[in-house]
Amino acid sequence: MSTTADSLAAATELAAAPRPNEAPRLWRRLVRRPVAVLCLLFLAALVVVAIVAPILLPDVSTQKAGDLNALRQGPSAEHLLGTDSLGRDELERLLVGTRVTLLAAVEALVVACGLAIPIGILAGYRGGRIDRAVGWFVDLGLALPVLIIVIVVVSVFQGSTLAAMIAFGVLGAPGQIRVIRSAVLPVREELYVAAARVTGLSRIYIMRHHILPRISGPILVQASLFAGAVVLAQAGLAFLNLLGDPPAPSWGQMMNDGTENIVQQPWLIWPPGIAMMLTVMAFGFLGDTFQEALSENWRAPVRRKRGRRMLDGLRGHGLVRLQPVPAAGATGGERADALLVVDDLTVELPSAGGPIPVVQGASFEIGEGETVGIVGESGCGKTMTAMSILGLVPGNGTISRGEIVFDGRDLAALGEDGLRKVRGKEIGLISQEPMVSFNPTFRVGWQLAHLIRIHHGVSRKESLDRAVELLGRVRLNDPADVARRYPHELSGGMAQRVSIAAALAGDPKLLIADEPTTALDVTVQAEILELLRDLQRERGLAILLVTHDWGVIADLCERVVVMYAGQAVERAATDDLFDRPLHPYTAALLAANPTGSDAGHELPAIAGSVPKPGAWPAGCHFHLRCGYATSECRTGAVPLARPGQGRETRCIHYRALADEDH
Numbered sequence: 001m002s003t004t005a006d007s008l009a010a011a012t013e014l015a016a017a018p019r020p021n022e023a024p025r026l027w028r029r030l031v032r033r034p035v036a037v038l039c040l041l042f043l044a045a046l047v048v049v050a051i052v053a054p055i056l057l058p059d060v061s062t063q064k065a066g067d068l069n070a071l072r073q074g075p076s077a078e079h080l081l082g083t084d085s086l087g088r089d090e091l092e093r094l095l096v097g098t099r100v101t102l103l104a105a106v107e108a109l110v111v112a113c114g115l116a117i118p119i120g121i122l123a124g125y126r127g128g129r130i131d132r133a134v135g136w137f138v139d140l141g142l143a144l145p146v147l148i149i150v151i152v153v154v155s156v157f158q159g160s161t162l163a164a165m166i167a168f169g170v171l172g173a174p175g176q177i178r179v180i181r182s183a184v185l186p187v188r189e190e191l192y193v194a195a196a197r198v199t200g201l202s203r204i205y206i207m208r209h210h211i212l213p214r215i216s217g218p219i220l221v222q223a224s225l226f227a228g229a230v231v232l233a234q235a236g237l238a239f240l241n242l243l244g245d246p247p248a249p250s251w252g253q254m255m256n257d258g259t260e261n262i263v264q265q266p267w268l269i270w271p272p273g274i275a276m277m278l279t280v281m282a283f284g285f286l287g288d289t290f291q292e293a294l295s296e297n298w299r300a301p302v303r304r305k306r307g308r309r310m311l312d313g314l315r316g317h318g319l320v321r322l323q324p325v326p327a328a329g330a331t332g333g334e335r336a337d338a339l340l341v342v343d344d345l346t347v348e349l350p351s352a353g354g355p356i357p358v359v360q361g362a363s364f365e366i367g368e369g370e371t372v373g374i375v376g377e378s379g380c381g382k383t384m385t386a387m388s389i390l391g392l393v394p395g396n397g398t399i400s401r402g403e404i405v406f407d408g409r410d411l412a413a414l415g416e417d418g419l420r421k422v423r424g425k426e427i428g429l430i431s432q433e434p435m436v437s438f439n440p441t442f443r444v445g446w447q448l449a450h451l452i453r454i455h456h457g458v459s460r461k462e463s464l465d466r467a468v469e470l471l472g473r474v475r476l477n478d479p480a481d482v483a484r485r486y487p488h489e490l491s492g493g494m495a496q497r498v499s500i501a502a503a504l505a506g507d508p509k510l511l512i513a514d515e516p517t518t519a520l521d522v523t524v525q526a527e528i529l530e531l532l533r534d535l536q537r538e539r540g541l542a543i544l545l546v547t548h549d550w551g552v553i554a555d556l557c558e559r560v561v562v563m564y565a566g567q568a569v570e571r572a573a574t575d576d577l578f579d580r581p582l583h584p585y586t587a588a589l590l591a592a593n594p595t596g597s598d599a600g601h602e603l604p605a606i607a608g609s610v611p612k613p614g615a616w617p618a619g620c621h622f623h624l625r626c627g628y629a630t631s632e633c634r635t636g637a638v639p640l641a642r643p644g645q646g647r648e649t650r651c652i653h654y655r656a657l658a659d660e661d662h
């Protein structure tokens with residue numbers, strides 16, 4: 001355990017540390033690339049020239065004519081880049097003209113990015129109607145003839161470069177919106193984004209801190225390419241004498257002068273032409289190297305192999321669209337003191353052929369301080385059920401029927417804003433893959449402190465103190481040190497402890513733990529289960545534990561819900577269930593459990609596999625794999641039987657099963 005001094009030191013250090021500290025790493029990666037260094041040096045030199053040249057050469061902008069005895073000269077010692085058709089020094093004009101060119105690029109970029117970044121992120125993250133409306137405007141914007149509109153704008157605003165660049169920015173934004181929106185789509189499916197929603201962070205916060213840094217690569221690439229295009233466009237308009245304020249020089253005007261005098265002095269188009277070409281190339285190559293450096297940045301911390309598996313399983317934590325529940329009434333639960341009552345829950349996923357149920361009529365409740373396990377084979381709907389409670393059904397699913405009453409409130413009636421206040425603050429979530437639930441760019445302590453600030457409204461300093469304290473409470477040996485680490489610097493067991501700390505940050509009454517030990521090795525599994533048990537005792541937490549492991553059920557749970565093909569097929573106190581299962585599926589699942597099986601005997605596996613949603617058989621969902629099935633099981637829906645206090649089974653042959661056992 002840490003001392004208070006440790007906590008304070010770590011908190012102070014965290015407070016002093018720069019927040020999401022990706023920038024130094026990105027720069028380190030960039031400067032390892034010679035092309036990037038060259039481009040940056042070149043562009044930096046241009047910026048210096050753009051600032052300094054008009055100050056050092058104040059007369060050039062107003063110079064109408066130069067040495068009339070030295071018109072259109074090639075390079076010489078006196079005029080290093082020669083003179084133009086009015087005898088003015090070509091080098092001086094090139095240097096002073098840099099400001100116009102760069103300023104134009106900056107103006108158009110600010111407008112384009114100012115529009116494209118928020119709109120693109122909003123469309124990609126929110127999806128639905130907002131996305132469709134934005135898509136419509138983008139299509140419209142892309143169909144507009146950019147050059148013609150800009151020429152009209154220039155003629156209306158009498159050759160104003162600023163007006164032309166604002167027009168370029170506005171008309172360039174749709175293309176960038178499309179790229180940014182596409183970049184957001186995979187990021188919004190990342191588990192740490194789903195986890196951020198689970199912890200109750202606002203949409204704006206998630207978009208700014210979780211989505212924006214992840215798509216900075218494509219944004220920088222787009223910005224660089226766009227800047228190059230603007231340099232060319234501005235020069236093109238100046239070349240056509242549509243822009244500018246002669247005699248103030250710009251590269252485009254110099255090109256124009258060179259073209260008009262190409263027969264007498266072909267050299268004149270070379271200096272502005274080369275300057276433009278190098279500038280456009282520098283922006284282009286810089287975009288590429290930004291992209292490479294950033295993708296390397298993101299590759300390193302995430303453990304792809306394990307992360308991918310979980311991402312596939314839990315992808316698409318779309319907004320749940322809870323249907324309004326009819327008037328509040330009896331919940332159907334058996335216990336009046338229940339903290340959570342799930343009654344007749346039916347969840348559907350959208351499909352081309354219409355909604356498909358993945359959970360059907362599931363009911364159970366959890367009392368305060370109680371641990372209830374949901375067990376079943378893969379694909380039975382355990383995660384769907386658990387995530388529905390938080391209003392986060394994977395795969396854009398919806399709750400089409402049923403009630404979820406938590407602490408006396410109907411979660412269905414809360415809506416998204418209300419649910420956000422419940423997530424993290426009243427119900428915490430621990431996922432199977434803690435590593436991908438964290439934003440790889442933030443230190444662990446900072447992420448925890450931020451959650452604490454959101455949920456408890458304490459100061460920055462206090463939240464950092466509490467973060468370190470919380471890390472100590474989940475039995476991390478050196479919490480101050482852990483707080484300073486980035487997620488990729490944690491071992492699997494440490495990461496799971498940190499994720500438990502994150503789930504506890506809001507002081508929830510209920511913890512949903514979705515296979516919290518699956519990704520861990522056996523020793524660490526035992527430690528994490530021990531920790532959950534201790535925390536439950538210390539804090540009076542209720543826990544809903546999703547697992548396929550009977551050992552975990554036996555270890556932690558007071559009551560069990562067995563799920564099969566979307567239905568809760570049996571409910572009982574843990575001891576009763578182990579003693580006397582009253583559903584053939586429970587009995588088969590227990591028999592197939594390797595723990596406690598007789599050595600040397602073949603493990604009785606359940607023949608066949610769980611039918612997929614949409615392919616559930618009529619009647620009892622289990623009858624195709626059941627040794628007790630009769631013709632009755634194959635026809636009508638099987639009602640729930642209540643063979644005893646706190647027991648339920650969805651089997652009409654439960655008596656035969658019970659008799660056989662005894």
Ligand SMILES: Nc1ncnc2c1ncn2[C@@H]1O[C@H](COP(=O)(O)OP(=O)(O)OP(=O)(O)O)[C@@H](O)[C@H]1O
Nearest residue numbers: 315316358377378379380381382383384394395613
């Ligand atoms: N994002 C999704 N999109 C489409 N279908 C999904 C999605 N997530 C789950 N499903 C489907 O819903 C059904 C129930 O899945 P769920 O994840 O709840 O099962 P589970 O019992 O938790 O299994 P596991 O132990 O493997 O996590 C499965 O058939 C699964 O294929």
